[in-house]
Amino acid sequence: MAAAMAFSVLRQRMTRWPQWSCAGLAPPRVARRSVLGLAFRSGIAWRPNRCSSSTAEAATAKAEDDSFLQWFLLLIPATAFGLGTWQVQRRKWKLKLIAELESRVMAEPIPLPADPIELKNLEYRPVKVRGHFDHSKELYMMPRTMVDPAREARDAGRISSSTENGAYVVTPFHCSDLGVTILVNRGFVPKKKVNPETRQKGQVLGEVDLVGIVRLTETRKPFVPENNPQQNHWHYRDLEAMAKKTGADPIFIDADFRMLWHLPWESKHCWLLTVPPPLLSLAGFHPAESTTPGGPIGGQTRVTLRNEHMQYIITWYGLCAATSYLWFQKFVRRTPGV
Numbered sequence: 615m616a617a618a619m620a621f622s623v624l625r626q627r628m629t630r631w632p633q634w635s636c637a638g639l640a641p642p643r644v645a646r647r648s649v650l651g652l653a654f655r656s657g658i659a660w661r662p663n664r665c666s667s668s669t670a671e672a673a674t675a676k677a678e679d680d681s682f683l684q685w686f687l688l689l690i691p692a693t694a695f696g697l698g699t700w701q702v703q704r705r706k707w708k709l710k711l712i713a714e715l716e717s718r719v720m721a722e723p724i725p726l727p728a729d730p731i732e733l734k735n736l737e738y739r740p741v742k743v744r745g746h747f748d749h750s751k752e753l754y755m756m757p758r759t760m761v762d763p764a765r766e767a768r769d770a771g772r773i774s775s776s777t778e779n780g781a782y783v784v785t786p787f788h789c790s791d792l793g794v795t796i797l798v799n800r801g802f803v804p805k806k807k808v809n810p811e812t813r814q815k816g817q818v819l820g821e822v823d824l825v826g827i828v829r830l831t832e833t834r835k836p837f838v839p840e841n842n843p844q845q846n847h848w849h850y851r852d853l854e855a856m857a858k859k860t861g862a863d864p865i866f867i868d869a870d871f872r873m874l875w876h877l878p879w880e881s882k883h884c885w886l887l888t889v890p891p892p893l894l895s896l897a898g899f900h901p902a903e904s905t906t907p908g909g910p911i912g913g914q915t916r917v918t919l920r921n922e923h924m925q926y927i928i929t930w931y932g933l934c935a936a937t938s939y940l941w942f943q944k945f946v947r948r949t950p951g952v
């Protein structure tokens with residue numbers, strides 16, 4: 615009897631199971647276990663749907679990333695614009711400095727100040743002195759090439775040029791009116807004329823009136839060799855070391871283009887008179903020829919300053935324009951693929 619009743623109950627449950635399956639429901643026991651996360655049978659337990667919440671979170675994260683990238687990339691055109699504007703100001707400053715130097719070089723010569731401290735504000739200013747040279751203590755700044763604006767303009771753009779190497783001859787000059795000895799860059803001589811024995815005619819004797827450009831000491835630049843006082847080879851102007859070597863004061867001037875005149879009524883004296891380079895050309899003298907017969911070629915002061923700021927301005931403003939366009943296409947117009 616009991617067996618028959620058990621069989622009847624089992625049959626009823628088996629009859630109801632397909633109904634639960636078709637209705638999408640689980641048996642009570644299965645439903646209770648699924649709440650606890652325990653599946654009674656594979657495919658029957660209920661699982662919560664997380665697709666909608668995951669999509670929303672991903673969209674929020676992507677929006678935050680795009681916002682950060684948008685403002686971060688905007689720094690590129692902003693920085694380029696700032697650098698371009700800075701180069702505009704630098705160019706104005708450089709043009710003003712070049713005009714200042716040109717006005718200094720073209721100014722009328724003034725007497726050399728007796729106070730060396732005053733010379734610090736007179737670089738590139740023409741000064742005039744009177745005295746005599748001490749050729750026994752010559753210094754040689756080498757290797758050097760001659761400053762010749764006409765040749766440099768003619769050879770501009772060429773891969774090779776006919777520039778000849780040589781040296782600047784720096785000679786102590788005793789100023790009779792000031793009672794001090796200064797250093798004078800008399801000018802350029804080719805390598806074969808560095809030895810003073812080969813240019814005896816150019817060793818000016820007696821008192822002369824000299825006009826030159828004030829130059830200050832300079833520090834050694836990268837890749838420039840150290841000076842060698844023992845061999846008398848100087849690669850840059852170290853006025854303290856040069857003065858110590860020759861016993862002169864640390865005052866340095868570049869002799870300008872000058873012509874040497876011997877006046878018959880004062881055979882013991884000679885004067886270096888100022889003659890502008892254009893007049894030298896009209897008179898038949900070329901800068902490549904010595905303005906002192908047989909001696910160094912004066913006028914070796916280079917007063918050019920690098921002024922490449924316009925190239926930098928075009929570069930930075932061009933970069934600003936290009937990156938601004940790309941940023942606009944990417945984040946404002948939302949162009950695909952940008």
